Amino acid sequence: xxxxxxxxxxxxxxxxxVLGKVCVHGRQKEILGVLVPHLTDLTKSDCIWQRICxxxxxxxxxxxxxxxxxxxxxxxPGADVLSRLLGNLVVKNKKAQFVMTQKMxxxxxxxxxxxxxxxxxxxxxxxxxxxxxxxxxxELLETWSSSSAVxxxxxxxxxxxxxxxxxxxxxxxxxxxxxxxxxxxxxMMEGVKCHLxxxxxxxxxxxxxxxxxxxxxxxxxxxxxxxxxxxxxETRELKSLLVQTPPFCVVTSLPDxxxxxxxxxxxxxxxxxxxxxxxxxxxxxxxELDAELDSDDDLTPYDMSEDKELKIKAPVYIRDCIEVxxxxxxxxxxxxxxxxxxxESLVRKNxxxxxxxxVELAKILLHLEEKTCIxxxxxxxxxxxxxxxxxxxxxxxxxxxxxFYSLNYSLRQRMDILxxxxxxxxxxxxxxxxxxxxxxxxxxxxxxxxxxxxSSKDWRRIVDERIKSKTRRFDMGQSHVELASHPNEFNSVAxxxxxxxxxxxxxxxxxxxxxxxxxxxxxxxxxxLAILMYLAVNTxxxxxxxxxxxxxxxxxxxxxxxxxxxxxxxxxSSLLLSVPTERILADMTEELLETQSWLxxxxxxxxxxxxxxxxxxxxxxxxxxxxxxxxxxx
Numbered sequence: 001x002x003x004x005x006x007x008x009x010x011x012x013x014x015x016x017x018v019l020g021k022v023c024v025h026g027r028q029k030e031i032l033g034v035l036v037p038h039l040t041d042l043t044k045s046d047c048i049w050q051r052i053c054x055x056x057x058x059x060x061x062x063x064x065x066x067x068x069x070x071x072x073x074x075x076x077p078g079a080d081v082l083s084r085l086l087g088n089l090v091v092k093n094k095k096a097q098f099v100m101t102q103k104m105x106x107x108x109x110x111x112x113x114x115x116x117x118x119x120x121x122x123x124x125x126x127x128x129x130x131x132x133x134x135x136x137x138x139e140l141l142e143t144w145s146s147s148s149a150v151x152x153x154x155x156x157x158x159x160x161x162x163x164x165x166x167x168x169x170x171x172x173x174x175x176x177x178x179x180x181x182x183x184x185x186x187x188m189m190e191g192v193k194c195h196l197x198x199x200x201x202x203x204x205x206x207x208x209x210x211x212x213x214x215x216x217x218x219x220x221x222x223x224x225x226x227x228x229x230x231x232x233x234e235t236r237e238l239k240s241l242l243v244q245t246p247p248f249c250v251v252t253s254l255p256d257x258x259x260x261x262x263x264x265x266x267x268x269x270x271x272x273x274x275x276x277x278x279x280x281x282x283x284x285x286x287x288e289l290d291a292e293l294d295s296d297d298d299l300t301p302y303d304m305s306e307d308k309e310l311k312i313k314a315p316v317y318i319r320d321c322i323e324v325x326x327x328x329x330x331x332x333x334x335x336x337x338x339x340x341x342x343x344e345s346l347v348r349k350n351x352x353x354x355x356x357x358x359v360e361l362a363k364i365l366l367h368l369e370e371k372t373c374i375x376x377x378x379x380x381x382x383x384x385x386x387x388x389x390x391x392x393x394x395x396x397x398x399x400x401x402x403x404f405y406s407l408n409y410s411l412r413q414r415m416d417i418l419x420x421x422x423x424x425x426x427x428x429x430x431x432x433x434x435x436x437x438x439x440x441x442x443x444x445x446x447x448x449x450x451x452x453x454x455s456s457k458d459w460r461r462i463v464d465e466r467i468k469s470k471t472r473r474f475d476m477g478q479s480h481v482e483l484a485s486h487p488n489e490f491n492s493v494a495x496x497x498x499x500x501x502x503x504x505x506x507x508x509x510x511x512x513x514x515x516x517x518x519x520x521x522x523x524x525x526x527x528x529l530a531i532l533m534y535l536a537v538n539t540x541x542x543x544x545x546x547x548x549x550x551x552x553x554x555x556x557x558x559x560x561x562x563x564x565x566x567x568x569x570x571x572x573s574s575l576l577l578s579v580p581t582e583r584i585l586a587d588m589t590e591e592l593l594e595t596q597s598w599l600x601x602x603x604x605x606x607x608x609x610x611x612x613x614x615x616x617x618x619x620x621x622x623x624x625x626x627x628x629x630x631x632x633x634x
Contacts, residue, residue, distance in 0.1 A: 012052065013059040020064030023071055032071040036085070040077065043084045054087035062095040069096050070104070074111075079121025091128050101136050106143060109160035113241070116164055124171035134176060137168040138183065144210065145191030151560045154607045155202050159234070162206050166241040169217050181218050188214040192225075199520045199563035205229050209238045216242070314342035318353045318361070321346065325364050337374050340381065347387040358392035359399050366403065366413060382420060389424040393493040397421065401500035407509055411521050414512070418528040421497055429490035429535040491539040498532045498545050501525065502552050519561045526556070526567030534574035543587060546579040550591050557598055562608040569602070569614035576621040581628050596622055 022031045042049040060068050069089070076082035089096050100119060104111060123133040143149050144161050177184070188211050195207020208227035215225035229235070314335075315321045324332060324339045347354045347361075354361065365385045370377045389396045403409065404417045490497075505514050505525065514522045533549055536542045553568045572595065576584070584592065599622075602615035 012056055016056055016059035017061065017064075019056065020060040020068055023067035024064045028067055028071040032075050036072065036075045039085055040081050050084055050087070053085050054089065057086055057089055058092060062093075065093065065095040066099045066103070069099050073100070073104070073119050073122075074115055076118055079118050079125060082118050082122045083125045086122065088126060088128055090123070090132060097132070101132055102139075105136060105140065105164055106161075109154075109157040111160075113163055113237070116160075116167055117241075120164065120167045120171060130176075133168060133171060134180065137165065137172075138180075140165050140168065141184070141187035141191065145187045145194065147194035147197070150194045150198060150203065151562075152607055154609060155200060155562075156609070157607075158203055158206055162210050162238060163241060165210055166213055166238055169213060170242050172217065177217055184214055184218050188218075188225075197517070199523045199561050202234075205235060206238075209235050213239070213242050314338040314346075316346070318346060318350055318357060322357060322361060322364060325368060333372055336371055340368075340374060340377065340384075343384040344380070344387045347384060347391060351391045354388060355392045358388055358396050362388050362396045362399055366400070366416070382416070382423070385416075385420045386423045386427065389420060390427050393424070393428065393489075394496050397424075397493065397496040398500070401497070404501060405504045405507070405509070405512070407512075409512070411512075411518060414521050415524050418501075418524050421501075422528050422531050425490055425494075425497055425532055425535050428493065429488055488538065490535055494532070494536040494539045494545065495541045498529065498536070498541075499548065501529060501532075502548055505552070506555070519559070519564055522556075522559075523561060523563040523567055526564055527570060530567060530570040530574045533571060533578055537578040542578055543580070543583045546575045546584070547587060549575055550588060550595070554591070554595070562606075562611060565602075565606065565608065565611050566614060569599075569611060569618060572599070572618045573614065573621065576618065576625065581625055584625065592622065592625075 019031065019035075022028070039049070039053050043053055057068060057072070069086075072085055073082060076085060090100050091097070100123075104115075104119060120133065120136070123129045123136065140161055144158075144165060150158065192207045192211035195203055195211075198204055198207075208229055212225050212227060315324060315338075321339050321343055324335055327336075362385065365381055365388065368381055374380070389400070400417050400421060404414055505522070508514070508516060512518060512521075514525065529549060529552070533542075533545055536545055549571050553571050556564065556568055559565055559568070579588075596619065599615045599618050603612050603619065606612050606615065
């Protein structure tokens with residue numbers, strides 16, 4: 001640091017130019033890593049150094065202002081320090097205002113939570129800057145409550161905006177909340193609706209957390225919104241942002257003694273009279289005294305230690321199960337529970353009897369509702385449905401696929417149909433093992449495709465494993481033991497599972513519109529078709545299925561919902577992996593060339609990271625097909 005003797009005036013614009021030039025050329029970390037700590041110490045108690053620092057940043061030319069401001073925001077240890085270093089720069093300089101109130105919050109989303117807290121805390125620490133804080137909050141809420149923004153921005157950007165909103169809310173004072181209460185309420189109602197309409201669980205949860213936080217702020221003393229969702233580290237972090245860290249207070253690691261002393265000093269003082277509340281005698285009214293004398297607490301309870309629970313015998317015939325499940329007598333509740341628990345094993349043990357009433361049983365299970373609080377009811381019902389479908393695939397598959405597009409079914413029932421079809425297809429396509437050494441209840445070495453009734457995550461894992469298996473590796477390790485072969489039972493029935501689902505997707509019904517508001521079910525349908533296509537490898541109908549699936553994907557390729565687009569890209573992966581290469585090159589060459597161009601656009605422009613990854617994966621698979629074509633001798 002240079003000192004100028006004699007109190008002479010000087011200009012630091014040259015230093016500002018050097019600082020801006022160095023930052024814009026990529027040396028921001030090196031220069032500000034040294035400069036910011038020094039200026040932080042010098043400006044703690046010296047107002048002259050504060051003015052010098054303000055002047056230093058204000059004199060940076062506009063073309064370099066962004067790099068300098070961004071560096072200060074990222075490296076300041078707190079909002080109070082940033083306020084000392086920058087002063088009211090955001091009010092005086094239009095370029096700095098654009099960077100701090102627009103670009104860093106609405107156009108970028110890669111900054112850390114600490115940077116957001118620095119930036120928004122800086123805006124809240126001065127009365128001139130608080131007007132900008134309120135304007136920023138309004139613009140963030142407009143973006144958060146826009147259905148178009150939710151559909152066309154990535155989950156990471158939505159999380160970033162949600163964090164910024166909660167930090168802004170933590171800095172609002174009661175008069176400010178009162179002045180914009182109606183705007184907050186309107187944004188909350190619009191935003192939570194478009195988030196709950198999303199197919200992605202993360203976005204739905206984000207909408208619920210932010211809506212709860214806004215409701216808590218505008219109705220601090222009244223009823224507030226409360227949603228049911230599973231808390232994780234992300235939701236806990238979001239809720240913690242609503243609690244404002246006291247400004248001008250940097251939390252550091254303290255020795256144990258100091259920490260305990262400061263914690264004790266922070267505790268509220270408790271009057272001595274409240275320390276022993278049990279010493280005060282309670283005066284009992286006459287009515288309570290009479291009620292206590294009339295109580296039955298003195299009666300001796302019956303000895304029930306030797307009582308045994310009566311076990312209800314489950315039905316042993318399929319038709320008896322149907323009678324129990326369709327009965328309406330309330331005294332048969334215990335028998336109903338025993339029937340639900342035993343139905344799957346009973347179906348598998350009696351395939352001939354099941355085939356006689358398979359469609360009727362499938363109908364009963366599809367409409368079956370929980371009469372009692374039976375543990376794992378949904379899973380028990382689903383396993384029974386899968387057992388019926390695998391026992392008699394063709395008629396039951398025809399029934400379920402026809403019901404998927406029928407009237408008077410809930411969205412939950414339609415998604416249950418898709419889950420059952422996929423699980424049954426998986427079971428039919430996997431090899432079965434016979435022999436005395438195998439445990440009958442052991443899990444077959446097949447991939448579970450629908451855990452938690454969501455197939456997309458495990459589907460991608462399965463595709464990745466298959467791509468890895470097709471990669472040539474030179475290895476001298478232990479050779480793999482080949483499993484005994486067995487006919488693929490899905491071969492003869494694949495078309496009954498697949499084609500009815502793909503036929504009527506574009507025909508809206510009174511209560512069901514796949515191409516409209518029911519895009520969640522469309523996403524599940526697309527993922528289910530991708531899995532069925534994957535499981536149909538080496539089947540007779542695989543080529544026809546591939547052509548139909550490619551036309552289906554092409555019709556929906558520009559869908560606005562990211563979950564649907566992920567499913568469409570998974571369909572392309574399953575097609576490339578399942579259809580024989582020679583059939584792809586012979587029957588679908590032109591379609592694949594158009595698909596390749598579309599995949600290139602998705603990889604470069606799609607806002608969703610999973611979509612970009614899947615598009616790249618498909619392009620690599622297509623490149624492998626091209627190499628195979630070139631390797632074939634003419």
